[in-house]
Amino acid sequence: MSDSVQLLEPPKPRKKENVIFRGKNFKTQFYGGSNPTSLIGDFPELRSFMQDSIKQHPSLPRVQRELKSLQIKWKAEKQTVFPSIKGEFLHLFPDEETSNRLIHVYLDTVETTYRVVHVPSFWKEYQSFLVDRKSARPAFVILMLLMMSTASCLSGEKSTHVGDSAVVRERAALWIEVSEQWLQKQSHKQIYLAIWQIRCLLLLSKQVNVIKKKRIWTEAGTLLRQAMAAGFHRDPGNLGQKCTGFDHEMRRRLWATITELELQASIDRGMPSALAGVSSDCATVQNIDDDDLIDEADDTSRSKNWDLYTASSYLHVSRSSFALRATLNSLVNNLGLPLQWEQVVDYEELVKAEVENLPSWMRSSPSDGGGGLSGAILQIQLQQLLILLHMPFARKMDPNSRCSVSRMICFQAAERILEQVRKLSQHQYSFILLFRQEYFRAALAVCHCAYIAHNIPGDLLGTNIRPSIEYLDDSLMLFEDRITRLGTDFTRYWYISAGRSLLNSAVDPSDETRQKQQAIEHVARQYHRIRGSQEDSISVKIRLNLTEPPATGDPNALAAFYDSSYDYESVNPTKVVDAYIKKHLIGADEGLEHAYTNSTEKGLPMIAVSPAQGKFASMLTTIGSARNVLEIGTLGGYSTIWFAKAVKGRGKVTSIEVSPHHRDVAIENLRAAGVRVPEEVDVLLGAGLEVLPKLAAEIEKGEREAFDFVFIDADWPNQWNYFDFGVKVSKGQGAVIYIDNVVQNMLESGIVGKNQRDEEAVDVVAKTGADYRVDAVVMQTVGSKTHDGFLLAIVK
Numbered sequence: 171m172s173d174s175v176q177l178l179e180p181p182k183p184r185k186k187e188n189v190i191f192r193g194k195n196f197k198t199q200f201y202g203g204s205n206p207t208s209l210i211g212d213f214p215e216l217r218s219f220m221q222d223s224i225k226q227h228p229s230l231p232r233v234q235r236e237l238k239s240l241q242i243k244w245k246a247e248k249q250t251v252f253p254s255i256k257g258e259f260l261h262l263f264p265d266e267e268t269s270n271r272l273i274h275v276y277l278d279t280v281e282t283t284y285r286v287v288h289v290p291s292f293w294k295e296y297q298s299f300l301v302d303r304k305s306a307r308p309a310f311v312i313l314m315l316l317m318m319s320t321a322s323c324l325s326g327e328k329s330t331h332v333g334d335s336a337v338v339r340e341r342a343a344l345w346i347e348v349s350e351q352w353l354q355k356q357s358h359k360q361i362y363l364a365i366w367q368i369r370c371l372l373l374l375s376k377q378v379n380v381i382k383k384k385r386i387w388t389e390a391g392t393l394l395r396q397a398m399a400a401g402f403h404r405d406p407g408n409l410g411q412k413c414t415g416f417d418h419e420m421r422r423r424l425w426a427t428i429t430e431l432e433l434q435a436s437i438d439r440g441m442p443s444a445l446a447g448v449s450s451d452c453a454t455v456q457n458i459d460d461d462d463l464i465d466e467a468d469d470t471s472r473s474k475n476w477d478l479y480t481a482s483s484y485l486h487v488s489r490s491s492f493a494l495r496a497t498l499n500s501l502v503n504n505l506g507l508p509l510q511w512e513q514v515v516d517y518e519e520l521v522k523a524e525v526e527n528l529p530s531w532m533r534s535s536p537s538d539g540g541g542g543l544s545g546a547i548l549q550i551q552l553q554q555l556l557i558l559l560h561m562p563f564a565r566k567m568d569p570n571s572r573c574s575v576s577r578m579i580c581f582q583a584a585e586r587i588l589e590q591v592r593k594l595s596q597h598q599y600s601f602i603l604l605f606r607q608e609y610f611r612a613a614l615a616v617c618h619c620a621y622i623a624h625n626i627p628g629d630l631l632g633t634n635i636r637p638s639i640e641y642l643d644d645s646l647m648l649f650e651d652r653i654t655r656l657g658t659d660f661t662r663y664w665y666i667s668a669g670r671s672l673l674n675s676a677v678d679p680s681d682e683t684r685q686k687q688q689a690i691e692h693v694a695r696q697y698h699r700i701r702g703s704q705e706d707s708i709s710v711k712i713r714l715n716l717t718e719p720p721a722t723g724d725p726n727a728l729a730a731f732y733d734s735s736y737d738y739e740s741v742n743p744t745k746v747v748d749a750y751i752k753k754h755l756i757g758a759d760e761g762l763e764h765a766y767t768n769s770t771e772k773g774l775p776m777i778a779v780s781p782a783q784g785k786f787a788s789m790l791t792t793i794g795s796a797r798n799v800l801e802i803g804t805l806g807g808y809s810t811i812w813f814a815k816a817v818k819g820r821g822k823v824t825s826i827e828v829s830p831h832h833r834d835v836a837i838e839n840l841r842a843a844g845v846r847v848p849e850e851v852d853v854l855l856g857a858g859l860e861v862l863p864k865l866a867a868e869i870e871k872g873e874r875e876a877f878d879f880v881f882i883d884a885d886w887p888n889q890w891n892y893f894d895f896g897v898k899v900s901k902g903q904g905a906v907i908y909i910d911n912v913v914q915n916m917l918e919s920g921i922v923g924k925n926q927r928d929e930e931a932v933d934v935v936a937k938t939g940a941d942y943r944v945d946a947v948v949m950q951t952v953g954s955k956t957h958d959g960f961l962l963a964i965v966k
């Protein structure tokens with residue numbers, strides 16, 4: 171910079187700004203005005219509504235703590251599960267079907283908007299890779315891992331969770347980590363196209379997978395500066411013959427991609443872009459499909475008409491509004507004087523002119539061609555500016571007509587953003603869902619504007635809150651899907667769920683207490699959902715291709731495999747075997763799995779039998795050709811479903827449950843698993859010792875058939891009483907009585923072992939041994955549950 175250039179004195183920060191500035195000493199964080207969460211700072215009614223709700227309903231912090239401890243446990247296990255990369259990473263590559271699917275998802279989403287690879291050249295190299303993996307260029311393998319990691323949570327692949335993360339997100343995190351390590355080892359002197367592509371994809375993939383999200387803005391800025399240091403902001407035409415026509419265009423695409431990523435990261439963070447004040451003469455990306463990008467001398471005349479859609483249209487069109495977006499971002503995040511109304515109106519006109527100028531393919535339906543996603547992003551990135559511009563006026567609880575107009579404009583812009591996302595819901599929408607944040611900002615704006623308008627009679631927006639609540643309902647579905655795909659990011663769901671309840675309470679203040687409870691229950695359900703679909707870390711390891719279990723069933727080979735790949739210190743080895751058993755001998759059953767997850771979501775304790783135990787007990791009924799099964803202790807009906815499947819067409823299950831809530835959830839789960847209630851399973855509500863005498867009386871009178879199999883899994887102090895009744899209601903000789911958890915009961919009550927003897931405890935084993943009516947044995951068990959055992963008796 172020449173000495174004669176005067177540095178402009180930046181404005182002093184104003185006293186009151188809507189920013190997040192928290193932490194202490196040197197460990198602080200700052201998020202400026204355009205950061206969506208900063209908007210909450212100016213919505214005190216929502217904040218206090220949320221605080222009160224939490225105070226009144228402590229169930230949320232409880233489930234949050236539970237998930238947090240699972241997350242901590244997984245983080246510790248991950249240290250042993252994730253490999254340190256020593257140069258060899260091909261084995262991490264998934265099977266061909268998975269890689270094909272993920273790569274297609276990547277190309278259908280990212281590469282129809284931001285441009286990183288040249289698709290025809292990519293396919294060519296990919297085909298050779300499939301033929302001979304070992305000869306692939308390492309940079310190409312890394313590029314593919316990053317393409318797949320970007321698509322990992324987008325693909326809609328059904329995923330279980332581990333800690334507070336989806337397994338598919340953990341897979342993406344692994345690929346990202348490997349790629350980052352590889353990139354760090356590369357020489358800074360030898361930079362080629364793939365290195366830039368990898369740099370871009372690293373940023374993109376971290377953003378989509380919400381990995382190290384607090385660093386996204388700084389990393390985007392670093393990438394931008396690296397690109398400027400390499401002269402990407404200057405048109406490659408300046409390099410003359412030293413760069414081919416193909417490379418010219420790839421450089422322009424990468425520069426456009428990097429600048430778009432950086433600008434959006436700045437808006438999301440609430441910070442000025444590193445590009446503010448930077449001049450660039452890099453030409454706009456050509457509006458051409460990849461097949462038209464051939465290695466010839468540069469020729470911009472090939473660029474197609476503005477109104478024709480190509481795979482590069484997003485970058486081509488987006489450039490037109492780039493300067494305006496960057497300027498507005500700087501203005502709304504400026505710590506000096508806020509924008510005056512007249513300025514807001516002028517800028518609004520400019521934004522509207524850009525919206526008007528959007529090409530005609532924008533208005534076609536997403537299914538008409540590839541333009542749906544690009545169109546939605548172009549529209550959304552402009553509409554978000556209207557919210558940012560008008561929100562400072564819109565959020566004032568002021569009947570002034572300017573504020574009223576601003577509320578109207580914000581609301582309509584938010585409406586359009588949410589409409590765009592909804593329009594894409596069948597196709598490619600997952601990219602918007604995970605990569606962009608505007609719909610969160612839009613949902614908050616809908617909530618805030620509707621709330622204020624409701625409190626100001628005669629406001630332009632009107633006082634009818636219903637349409638806004640419908641928008642928030644739609645948004646909650648989006649956030650629910652986002653949580654499922656990522657396994658995390660509950661906070662936004664919580665904001666919107668609370669906002670929805672706040673609006674409902676504004677309509678009917680007498681309903682406020684119930685609304686608060688509902689807001690909490692909704693978000694707690696999200697935590698329960700994720701907690702209920704946890705996967706064992708060894709299965710995660712297998713799913714992530716971190717190791718291949720031997721194909722053979724040879725127990726020695728298997729033991730060696732688990733020995734070498736498993737850390738006994740941190741994980742219970744019996745769980746490994748249970749996971750393995752589940753994988754090979756039990757598999758996935760939608761009804762049973764739903765029973766587990768739905769029960770957890772509905773707040774039932776996780777004390778159902780394990781999959782292997784459920785299968786084993788139900789096989790016993792098959793071996794004995796049991797017709798009538800009696801179960802004491804239904805919970806969510808998990809074991810009941812196993813029995814129902816085993817006796818289907820042959821008999822019936824009767825299950826006794828004392829808790830009405832457990833009974834209701836069990837019936838829901840049974841029906842969801844295709845079991846007819848009460849025809850195939852009858853769930854009787856009541857305490858075991860009250861229901862059993864009635865059953866005995868009915869059997870006595872010939873009104874009910876006696877039972878062939880009795881499964882006792884309720885309160886432990888009554889195990890012996892249930893057993894005694896079990897024998898009475900059984901069909902007699904050959905009937906089987908099964909009591910679960912006898913070993914744990916014995917140990918805990920000090921009948922055996924080092925615990926102090928509980929004088930009240932009944933020694934079920936000794937009493938059964940002395941009972942002339944039966945012959946019995948106890949089998950100790952291990953598995954995904956702790957050391958335990960069941961008692962099995964046959965009536966003589």
Ligand SMILES: C[S@@+](CC[C@H](N)C(=O)[O-])C[C@H]1O[C@@H](n2cnc3c(N)ncnc32)[C@H](O)[C@@H]1O
Pocket residue numbers: 777778779802803804805806807808809810826827828829832856857858859883884885
């Ligand atoms: C261990 S759970 C049953 C698990 C279930 N069998 C499974 O594996 O899916 C015990 C259930 O017994 C119920 N229970 C507790 N005391 C009971 C009683 N006195 N009579 C009937 N059910 C009882 C509890 O409400 C709980 O739902």
